[in-house]
Amino acid sequence: MIFEHEIPAGSRLYFGKSAKIKRELEHKAALILEELGFEEMVTPLFSYHQQDSFRDSKSLIRLNDTKNHEVSLRADSTIDVMRIATKRLGRSINHKKWFYIQPVYNYPTKERYQIGAEIIDGKFEKISNILTKILDSFNISSTLQIANIAIPNILIKNYSIDLEDLKSMRIEKLLKSNFNWIESLISIETLKDLEDLTIYPEDIALELEKIKNSAKSLKHENIIISPLYYAKLRYYDSLIFRAFSKNYLFAKGGEYSIGNSRSCGFAIELDACIEKIMQKDNNVK
Secondary structure (H helix, E strand, O other): OOOOOOOOOOOOOOOOHHHHHHHHHHHHHHHHHHHOOOEEOOOOOEEOOHHHOEOOHHHOOEEEOOOOOEEEEOOOOHHHHHHHHHHHHHHOOOOOEEEEEEEEEEOOOEEEEEEEEEEEOOOHHHHHHHHHHHHHHOOOOOEEEEEEOHHHHHHHHHHOOOHHHHHOOOHHHHOOOOOOOHHHHHHOOOHHHHOOOOOOOHHHHHHHHHHHHHHOOOOOOEEEEOOOOOOOEOOEEEEEEEEEEOOEEEEEEEEEEEOOEEEEEEEEEHHHHHHHHHHHHHHHO
8 A cells, every 4th residue: 555645765855954055056067067167967867878877777777768769767866878979979079077966776776866976088087076166065074085087997897806706805715815915905005005016017006007196186184095996887997986974975986987088976865965965954953
């Protein structure tokens, strides 16, 4: 039996204070992004290309259009923003900085609101510092976790490390490998841990150097480095980041390639931000 007041599990409802906070955060972010030269885009709810975003597309909500072509509800905004910006609008508009404020949907009824920004031909350091500026305007403190998806991919391809061991961070199995540098790689957490890269193979050292150089330019107060972190989204191929605090994931992003475009971006998880702010306000009272 479904009661009249019920809403599907995983869907979002905002009212009173939460609705006000949501509107204020969206307004703050939009002002900052517009001042930095971003233009807003609201993408269609339905998409032909969502499966291009995910390594595992089971989370997509699928439907069919009038010609029986498969479409999905928007589960990730980046792929559509970039395709529209480069393939559709790119014919007449050469703008490289876009932002969006809109929900995404995952199977079966999970709804999440996001604030995101994408820069075509952008730099990791620039997009990371923009994220920090927005989170600071929200008065949200977080730790910025930096990784490089190229490192897990190299470990899988060149050193026969098992993908599932990396995804699940099965440290005990990783340590059983025959490489004497793997323990040092697992132990990396700070910039200081990247001072001497000579102990690593050249292909690994090159990617660690990218983390090292970028981290030095970031304005985030708390930074940790996790070279083995493995991102779920398919298009990330180099430096990536997550902003979090305890059980709250506030944002994620990084460098990626979609089609012939080399870009970078982030998505702020608005629901986590609202929940954190409401929790802080309740604790003050």
